[in-house]
Amino acid sequence: MTTTPRLVEVRQKILKHNDVAARKLRQRFSEANVTVISLVSSPGAGKTALLEKVLRELGRHHQVAALVGDLATENDAGRLGRSGAAVKQIVTNTVCHLEAAMIESAIGEWRLDDLDFLFIENVGNLVCPASYDLGESVRLVLFSVTEGEDKPLKYPTIFNTADIAVITKMDLADPVGFDLAAARNAVESVRPGMPVLTLSAKTGDGMGQLFELLLASRVSTNC
Amino acid sequence: MTTTPRLVEVRQKILKHNDVAARKLRQRFSEANVTVISLVSSPGAGKTALLEKVLRELGRHHQVAALVGDLATENDAGRLGRSGAAVKQIVTNTVCHLEAAMIESAIGEWRLDDLDFLFIENVGNLVCPASYDLGESVRLVLFSVTEGEDKPLKYPTIFNTADIAVITKMDLADPVGFDLAAARNAVESVRPGMPVLTLSAKTGDGMGQLFELLLASRVSTNC
Numbered sequence: 001m002t003t004t005p006r007l008v009e010v011r012q013k014i015l016k017h018n019d020v021a022a023r024k025l026r027q028r029f030s031e032a033n034v035t036v037i038s039l040v041s042s043p044g045a046g047k048t049a050l051l052e053k054v055l056r057e058l059g060r061h062h063q064v065a066a067l068v069g070d071l072a073t074e075n076d077a078g079r080l081g082r083s084g085a086a087v088k089q090i091v092t093n094t095v096c097h098l099e100a101a102m103i104e105s106a107i108g109e110w111r112l113d114d115l116d117f118l119f120i121e122n123v124g125n126l127v128c129p130a131s132y133d134l135g136e137s138v139r140l141v142l143f144s145v146t147e148g149e150d151k152p153l154k155y156p157t158i159f160n161t162a163d164i165a166v167i168t169k170m171d172l173a174d175p176v177g178f179d180l181a182a183a184r185n186a187v188e189s190v191r192p193g194m195p196v197l198t199l200s201a202k203t204g205d206g207m208g209q210l211f212e213l214l215l216a217s218r219v220s221t222n223c
Numbered sequence: 224m225t226t227t228p229r230l231v232e233v234r235q236k237i238l239k240h241n242d243v244a245a246r247k248l249r250q251r252f253s254e255a256n257v258t259v260i261s262l263v264s265s266p267g268a269g270k271t272a273l274l275e276k277v278l279r280e281l282g283r284h285h286q287v288a289a290l291v292g293d294l295a296t297e298n299d300a301g302r303l304g305r306s307g308a309a310v311k312q313i314v315t316n317t318v319c320h321l322e323a324a325m326i327e328s329a330i331g332e333w334r335l336d337d338l339d340f341l342f343i344e345n346v347g348n349l350v351c352p353a354s355y356d357l358g359e360s361v362r363l364v365l366f367s368v369t370e371g372e373d374k375p376l377k378y379p380t381i382f383n384t385a386d387i388a389v390i391t392k393m394d395l396a397d398p399v400g401f402d403l404a405a406a407r408n409a410v411e412s413v414r415p416g417m418p419v420l421t422l423s424a425k426t427g428d429g430m431g432q433l434f435e436l437l438l439a440s441r442v443s444t445n446c
Contacts, residue, residue: 044370
């Protein structure tokens, strides 16, 4: 592993650049009074399905927009755009995470002052996005019941950089024999005190609690 | 994105180092007549559950061993070790993929000549492992029915570096409304002609086809 120190060194520089860019973004978001929520998870944990519901519900009384990252395709922007919200796809090609500079570039033309909420759906990945601050106010880390209860233990870094854990696809909990207590314990052991929401975007169960939390985060951002 | 070219340059050097190490590994595996199968997928797609069954079944008539990568915990090595096979955990900490040097280090003490099959379970990630040759004979890319049919379109690079696509958790296909034809089309469009297996490690459906394929890959390795 003689090559690692060089990579670590370059990564540190890139992360520093990213942190500077993220700090500027956070300042812009704050001045425009827009609450920025990012979503991270493994591929297929249900970020887009959840966001479809969130954009529709919050969009009834608030101005909402979304940026969505993927290596390829504009599928998710197409899905989210049907909610009526302003949505932009960020295609990263081979890059396994979003970076602050990509967010800055993507929101280039948008009038942030007109927005209440901006959602950022990261590339599906439980590792790489952990290191990149995107200037968000709140970071949600999702994992689905089909992935197993031990994901927080196996990917502790991403749980440590997130604010709220969301367990998705609860409608499949019985078919897969999901052990909710074990999952809660796994979250608690890597991030004591982290709030855990359980929901199903498909059935709507638990979504009310998420909406309340998002609205509360807007209030606290305003304070 | 002024930082990218520097990172690309360093990555290229690292990949070159990795390719050299992987080539040496492949030569060693060939000389020892061991068939090396790697598994890549997103977190929770069912690599370990599949491997538990594979190690037990192939272990009845062959000498099998496994290396398993994770950022943290030795959970998977514990699970796989119960099959009776030799198993070693590679803990990568923050690294989102296995590298050839990690494999070389992990097999340090093993007598490869005594093995028929060596399985390598990569870190759960549909992006980073794509670039790292591990000296394997066959790379399986898994995705579960719960992740959605479009994963091959969204993560084309990993499908392009793999030899066989395995759709897992077919026992959940009905509850999640999985469209198998759409998934097959997605694989076909990013990697025309790629074999697609469908199975459930839980019920055992489709596992026979996988065993046949693994045994066939051993025969072809010997030729």
